[in-house]
Amino acid sequence: MEARTEKIDAGTAGLDHYKSRLPKWRYVIRERLLPITRLETPYVALLQERTRSPALDTYFAWTANLGTHTCFMVALPILFWCGNPYLGRAMTTTLAAGVYFSGFIKDLLCLPRPLSPPLTRITMSGSAALEYGFPSSHSTNAVSVTVFSILLLRDPSTTISPKICMYLQILAYFYAVSIVLGRLYCGMHGFLDVVCGSLLGAIIAFGHFYLGPIKDEWMFSSTGNALLIIFLVIAVLVRIHPEPADDCPCFDDSVAFAAVVLGVDSGGWHFARTQYADASATYPGTVPFSISELGWPKVIARIVLGVVVVFVWRAVMKPLLLRTLPPIFRLIENLGLDLPRRYFKPASEYQTVPDQRDDDNVIPSARDIPHLLTNFRQRRAISIGPQSEADAYEALAYRQKRRRDSLREQNPSALRTEAIKDSEAGKDYFEPPKASHSRKRSLSLEEFRAQMGASADMLSPEAVGSPRAVDAKGSTGFSAEDEKDKSELFATVQKPRVRYDVEVITKLVVYCGIGWLAVEGNPILFHHVGLSL
Incomplete structure (x- = not known):
């Protein structure tokens, strides 16, 4: 258990998932744009709810x-x-x-x-x-x-x-x-x-x-x-x-x-x-x-x-190419001439490519057409909650941020003192976001924000999307509540x-x-x- 705490387990620590997998310049751009996505969510939800x-x-x-x-x-x-x-x-x-x-x-x-x-x-x-x-x-x-x-x-x-x-x-x-x-x-x-x-x-x-x-x-x-x-x-x-x-x-x-x-x-x-x-x-x-x-x-x-x-x-x-290419790719891999790509299994790790359904987003196979035609109407899915791993990572990070903000509201001075100590130790310094002084919003919009568990401050550009807001101490450890959230979120996502x-x-x-x-x-x-x- 201690080994896991020391290792950053990519994909399970909210925004740390992207920080560990993206080059710094890509992560910085993402961090700058993510608040916009968060800010507009309640407005899109309001549009959807009213129409x-x-x-x-x-x-x-x-x-x-x-x-x-x-x-x-x-x-x-x-x-x-x-x-x-x-x-x-x-x-x-x-x-x-x-x-x-x-x-x-x-x-x-x-x-x-x-x-x-x-x-x-x-x-x-x-x-x-x-x-x-x-x-x-x-x-x-x-x-x-x-x-x-x-x-x-x-x-x-x-x-x-x-x-x-x-x-x-x-x-x-x-x-x-x-x-x-x-x-x-x-x-x-x-x-x-x-x-x-x-x-x-x-x-x-x-x-x-x-x-x-x-x-x-x-x-x-x-x-x-x-x-x-x-x-x-x-x-x-x-x-x-x-x-x-x-x-x-x-x-x-x-x-x-x-x-x-x-x-x-x-x-x-x-x-x-x-x-x-x-x-x-x-x-x-x-x-x-x-x-x-x-x-x-x-x-x-x-x-x-x-x-x-x-x-x-x-x-x-x-199917002809999927049968004949793996041996060639294994030879190329042995010569060190392959160009590996993340999420693609290299030929050295499998012998044959199994037959898979729904393996093409552009043109479906002929065998899938009757199934698609007879069940086309039933394919419409109406769902609430994460549908992919990326959704789950973002929802997990958002829940972690909400808990940090909740702690900040309950005892802001203690959290600030702890953050300053972390800063002196060389860790990230967390500056609590300033209170929002925006104009009064409609009751309906506030109801949607309540569904998200977010106050006006939490949807401000200073608070939304910052990796430092996820964890002021820069820790990658997980509380029991984090683990429970992670299990719930990833249990419903569509597996690639x-x-x-x-x-x-x-x-x-x-x-x-x-x-x-x-x-x-x-x-x-x-x-x-x-x-x-």
Whole structure:
């Protein structure tokens, strides 16, 4: 027992978990931003409490799926197969950039979602709770797609009638607002999360709208050097993705979408040089398409066939790679050439990768589809309390801070004297926060703060989020009450699945192949089975 007291057990000491696992500069930034998350929690809870209804619960839970990676991955290939490669490529690149950079920032700062309670979490996603909160990926995805679509609709070269163009813009605005507000309503994000996520999405959309055509022209006019540069850039982006303090799946999604971009670019570049591309089209690599000539039966048939081929590719290649790669990775590890990543089990610690369900946040396996369809409505979960280890760590740290503040209120002079002695001994000095002199707040807001066990002082920037407020003495020991809290919190969290080092390369190969199938493989198949012009 004494050995445990001397060792900092990462992940069980509240904020010490992040202090021990993050570089100092990342921890400092996190410490500065964490008070904002804490300050806005009662306001988000108040918004949720005043607007909750069964109808809105169902609406926002269902529409949240329109901002997921899976939704876009199913819809985007259709743009290529129906003769609009520019929009398909633009949307894919925009979405991939949003997934990568929002996941990059999430893993970089490790900021939590707003506390539950007082918030109630409403979600149909089994993996969303495992991710950090800042910024909101849903908001980034929705706003990037919306802004890019509106820029296209307002472009002087558009051939759409003004009336239809206006309706489409209204629909785009409604979509973005619905997704962003839905993240607040569902208790999955705070104001800072959705605002910064939306800003990130807008920046990405504007950037690709003005720079994307330049990049496409450079790539299609290249003899192949451009593809090598794109591959190197993607490899670097995957390598520099920060390691999180908790087992967060953001890296998996970033790898998947980086691979899709690589497959789309390489496949599009090669397809534009084949006889199967539409030579009369202004945009390179366009698939010959005309609804009037093909007819709706053939259009639907090619879409169904294309989706089936994607799932067959995934069903064949993923298990094949998971069986063949571990021995290769063990050899690389023995040579000391491996690049280990936290929370990924190295090949030397396992012989085979077991079959796992729900192991992909982007495209589910074919065997999971019937289960998802028959139980889709039941998947909506309404919960109160921590849903992930990151939630539990934050809730534990928050409870510890509340107890310290309670001791300070009961005997502030004794605690201050003890803190000064600790400071003289070289330990952290705890300066009790000044009393809050903010304006009078509504009774309803105070009730929500009472649910959190927090007074106005405890939600002030001086008090919230400071690691020194968790433990004035810098101790990592645990009281019986701490241990009880820890057991209660971690008993209900969703456990992240075991991830294996070979899964990174597996995702790169599988999703690069999916991108290639979308722009080249399936269009060539359509030609040979009679589903092309």
